[in-house]
Every structure is written in C-alpha cells, then in structure tokens.
Amino acid sequence: MSDKLLSMNRITKIFPGVKALSDVRFDLNKGEIHALVGENGAGKSTFIKVLAGVHQPDSGEILLDGAQIIMKDPTTAQKHGIAAIHQHAASYPDLSVAENIFIGHEFMIGPFVNWRKTNSEAKKLLDSIGADIQPQDIVGSLSVARQQLVEIVKALSQNARILIMDEPTAALSKQESEELYAIAKNLRNRGVAIILISHRFEDIFDLADRATVLRDGGYVGTWSIDEIDTNKLVAAMVGRDIGHFFPKKQTQPGDELLRIENLSRTGFFRDVSLSVRAGEIVALTGLVGAGRTEVAETVFGAEQASAGQIYIEGKPVQIHSPNEAMSLGVGLLPEDRQLQGLLMNWSIERNITLPTLKQCARGAFVSSAKEYAMADNLKTRLNIKANDVKTNAEALSGGNQQKVVVAKQLAVQPKILILDEPTKGVDVGSKAAIYEIMSNLAAQGMGILMVSSEMPEVINMADRIYVMREGRISAHFSAKGITQNQILEAAVPLAKAARNTAEREVAS
Numbered sequence: 001m002s003d004k005l006l007s008m009n010r011i012t013k014i015f016p017g018v019k020a021l022s023d024v025r026f027d028l029n030k031g032e033i034h035a036l037v038g039e040n041g042a043g044k045s046t047f048i049k050v051l052a053g054v055h056q057p058d059s060g061e062i063l064l065d066g067a068q069i070i071m072k073d074p075t076t077a078q079k080h081g082i083a084a085i086h087q088h089a090a091s092y093p094d095l096s097v098a099e100n101i102f103i104g105h106e107f108m109i110g111p112f113v114n115w116r117k118t119n120s121e122a123k124k125l126l127d128s129i130g131a132d133i134q135p136q137d138i139v140g141s142l143s144v145a146r147q148q149l150v151e152i153v154k155a156l157s158q159n160a161r162i163l164i165m166d167e168p169t170a171a172l173s174k175q176e177s178e179e180l181y182a183i184a185k186n187l188r189n190r191g192v193a194i195i196l197i198s199h200r201f202e203d204i205f206d207l208a209d210r211a212t213v214l215r216d217g218g219y220v221g222t223w224s225i226d227e228i229d230t231n232k233l234v235a236a237m238v239g240r241d242i243g244h245f246f247p248k249k250q251t252q253p254g255d256e257l258l259r260i261e262n263l264s265r266t267g268f269f270r271d272v273s274l275s276v277r278a279g280e281i282v283a284l285t286g287l288v289g290a291g292r293t294e295v296a297e298t299v300f301g302a303e304q305a306s307a308g309q310i311y312i313e314g315k316p317v318q319i320h321s322p323n324e325a326m327s328l329g330v331g332l333l334p335e336d337r338q339l340q341g342l343l344m345n346w347s348i349e350r351n352i353t354l355p356t357l358k359q360c361a362r363g364a365f366v367s368s369a370k371e372y373a374m375a376d377n378l379k380t381r382l383n384i385k386a387n388d389v390k391t392n393a394e395a396l397s398g399g400n401q402q403k404v405v406v407a408k409q410l411a412v413q414p415k416i417l418i419l420d421e422p423t424k425g426v427d428v429g430s431k432a433a434i435y436e437i438m439s440n441l442a443a444q445g446m447g448i449l450m451v452s453s454e455m456p457e458v459i460n461m462a463d464r465i466y467v468m469r470e471g472r473i474s475a476h477f478s479a480k481g482i483t484q485n486q487i488l489e490a491a492v493p494l495a496k497a498a499r500n501t502a503e504r505e506v507a508s
C-alpha cells in the first residue's frame with residue numbers, strides 16, 4: 001500500500017491581472033513533515049488556500065489517497081481531514097479549552113451539552129500530545145504557544161490527517177519552539193502528515209523530512225532535507241546565488257561607543273553590564289522574558305533605569321527620552337515594526353524623515369524637496385523595493401518595512417544602532433539584505449547591539465555575545481567557535497537546566 005497521502009498536480013490559479021500559481025506540484029506522505037518554503041509573494045498562501053478549499057484552482061488536480069477530490073469549500077477540506085494551524089490562533093478567548101476544541105461538534109444529551117464527556121474527551125486529547133493544559137482553562141489566559149496546542153488538539157478532535165502549520169514558531173520563544181517541535185514529531189510518528197510553512201531555517205532543518213520551494217508562483221523543486229543546505233535553499237528561493245547567507249565582514253573594533261554598568265530596571269532586569277565598540281556587532285540573546293528588549297528600551301530612553309549608569313563614548317549620560325538618545329547618537333529598531341516603528345498609513349518618505357524634520361526645515365516650514373531627497377537617498381542606499389518614496393508603508397512587504405525602519409534611524413546619523421529582532425517575520429531574501437546592511441554599517445565604524453533569539457544569526461553575525469537569563473547577564477562569549485548549545489545552556493533558567501541534566505542522566 002502506498003504511503004502517498006496527498007498529490008497536487010499542475011495547480012494553476014489566476015486572479016485578475018495576476019497569475020498567482022502556475023503548474024505547481026506538491027505531494028505529501030503519511031507520517032511526513034514537508035516544508036513549503038519561498039519568499040513573500042512566492043505563492044505559498046494561495047497554494048495552501050487551494051488545498052483548504054478557500055480558492056478553487058483554474059486547472060490542476062488534487063488527489064487524496066489516490067482518488068481525485070474537488071475542494072469546493074473549507075468544510076469539504078475539513079471533512080477530508082485537512083486542518084490549518086495559523087500563527088495567530090483562531091480561538092475564542094473567553095471560552096474554555098474544552099469548549100474551543102469541540103465547538104461545532106459538541107457532545108450532547110438531548111438539547112444540552114454533556115460537559116462531563118466534553119471535558120474528559122478534551123483531557124484525553126490534550127494528554128495524547130503531552131500538553132500541560134486543563135480542559136477548564138480559559139483560552140485567553142494561555143500563552144500563544146499553549147493556544148497553538150489547543151488549535152492542534154481541535155484539529156485532532158476532527159480526525160485531521162493533514163495539518164498545515166503556518167509560521168508556527170514566529171511568536172514563540174526558543175523553549176516554546178522546542179516544545180512544539182517535540183509535539184510535531186510525535187504527531188508525525190502517529191502517522192499525521194504536516195505541511196510546514198516557515199521563514200525560520202531552524203524550523204525547516206530541525207523538523208522537515210523534505211522541502212519544496214516555490215518562487216514567483218512556480219514550482220522550483222523538492223529535496224530531501226538531508227541533501228540541501230542553507231545556501232542551496234536560499235539560492236532556490238531567491239533564484240540566484242546570493243553568496244554567503246551571513247555576509248559578516250571582518251573589522252578591527254575601534255573605540256568604545258556604548259557601555260552600561262550595573263543597569264537595573266525594577267521588575268525587569270538588574271545589574272546588567274555590557275559594552276559595544278565601533279565596528280562591532282554585539283549580540284544580546286536569551287529566552288523570551290529574560291529582559292533583553294527591556295534593556296534596549298532603557299538604553300534608548302523609552303523606559304527609565306532605576307539604577308546603574310550609561311556611558312556614550314566614555315562619558316556618563318542620563319537618557320530620559322528617545323529624543324535625548326537620538327541626540328546622543330543612539331538609534332533603535334524596535335521589535336514590533338508595525339506597532340512601534342512605523343506609521344503604516346504614512347508614506348516611506350514621511351516615516352523616514354519623521355525624526356529629522358528640523359534638518360529638512362527652511363525657517364518655520366518643512367522643505368518638501370529636502371524631505372524627498374533624504375528619503376530617496378536612503379531608499380536607494382538600503383534598496384527598499386518600492387516605485388517611489390511616496391508609497392505608503394502598509395503597501396510594502398515585511399522585509400521592506402523593516403528596511404524603512406532602519407532608514408528612519410540612519411536618517412539621524414547614529415553612532416550606535418540597537419536592532420531588536422532585526423529579521424523577525426521577514427523572508428529569506430530580506431534577511432540576507434538586512435544582514436548585508438548590518439555588516440556594511442559595522443564596517444563603516446558604527447557600533448551595533450543586536451537583540452536576537454535566532455541562534456544562527458547570533459552565531460554568524462556577532463563578534464561578541466551576551467546571554468541574559470532571568471533579568472541578568474549570565475554569560476559573555478566571543479562568537480568565534482561558539483556553539484548553540486553553549487548559548488542555550490547559559491540562557492536556560494537554573495532550575496530547568498538542573499532538571500534537564502537529571503532527566504538526561506536518568507535516560508542514560
């Protein structure tokens with residue numbers, strides 16, 4: 001009996017003026033995790049919507065267990081055992097876990113819900129994937145990671161055979177991602193097939209058995225994960241060899257630009273000390289909640305320290321606001337570009353020049369010509385893909401939005417640039433472009449403090465690495481020769497680290 005569960009052949013989908021998919025093929029085996037990868041706009045979302053019955057293909061066929069089926073609508077897909085787990089859980093936050101799992105197919109006694117059976121069946125499903133969640137828990141009180149587990153169990157309650165996991169770890173910490181990996185592998189071992197969509201190479205190489213690449217709506221190829229590496233995957237996705245994915249230039253560090261000594265913010269972090277020199281990329285990493293972003297915000301003046309001292313070029317300073325930070329040569333790219341970094345309904349030009357309106361002024365009035373010239377220069381310098389700087393930020397891809405936030409900071413000509421999760425949620429081509437920008441800025445003598453939870457970029461882009469654990473610096477490494485395990489051991493809370501060690505000893 002064949003292990004082939006799903007075959008999608010020559011799938012084409014045309015929207016007015018756009019050929020979103022052209023002769024795309026994809027297959028999925030029982031008990032397989034198959035990554036579907038590509039840049040933003042490659043056709044992944046349209047392809048998945050065809051499988052889920054949201055869109056009808058203009059041509060092509062879908063075979064399930066060798067028999068052709070017509071996905072007329074999402075209900076049809078659901079009946080065939082196809083379910084999607086999205087990055088943002090589509091749950092009802094005010095209802096219990098059990099209610100969310102069985103909503104639409106409740107256990108009934110006459111006109112009433114059988115709550116005893118509902119809760120007991122929910123508990124069985126939660127236990128089956130090792131989820132430490134109770135059926136009576138209110139979903140809105142759970143972490144994003146736990147809400148995703150509820151979505152997985154909801155799919156299993158409907159006998160899902162194919163799970164589509166769309167950017168499942170985008171909002172998760174490293175520890176939460178590892179827990180999700182374990183559950184995904186457990187489901188694979190039970191015969192569930194998983195289609196994995198992710199921009200994170202860690203997800204792809206740690207989880208997937210095979211990877212299929214789409215580019216510009218077309219099929220590029222399918223590879224066993226053992227026969228492709230990062231550089232080959234990137235080349236397939238972007239259609240060209242972009243050189244080394246982490247283009248770190250070797251620089252000779254110069255004078256110290258930033259130093260913080262025993263910096264504390266009550267309730268968030270304490271006694272944090274670190275330094276950044278000219279020409280250096282220094283990484284600040286650790287688990288989510290360790291205090292990394294809070295340190296960055298405090299140095300930038302968005303929050304106030306309760307103790308400690310900040311030094312800029314060796315001089316002690318008091319930074320009470322972002323304006324003061326920028327006047328001292330400190331820039332910040334925030335973690336959430338859409339909420340904190342951009343005015344989405346403003347143009348590229350207005351976003352870039354917002355912190356520097358005085359430089360663009362002629363007397364009491366802002367010079368439109370100066371604004372345009374500054375924005376256009378930075379658009380060209382950072383290769384922001386847009387027809388014109390008059391284009392609104394909301395019309396750009398995630399990677400290009402991130403470049404606009406970088407341009408906004410470069411407009412104030414900083415000496416020190418703090419980048420908080422610089423490649424979060426952007427596609428592979430944009431990641432490579434952002435790494436190139438970082439490397440060039442460091443080579444020009446800027447000091448960069450990179451806050452990141454992505455281990456590959458920490459290891460490959462940083463000169464030195466500080467690790468935070470529970471609000472304190474737990475380790476300081478040179479990036480040369482460092483391993484991911486060394487960083488994670490320094491990042492994991494001591495109690496959990498001791499428990500993991502004990503579990504390994506028992507297992508051995």
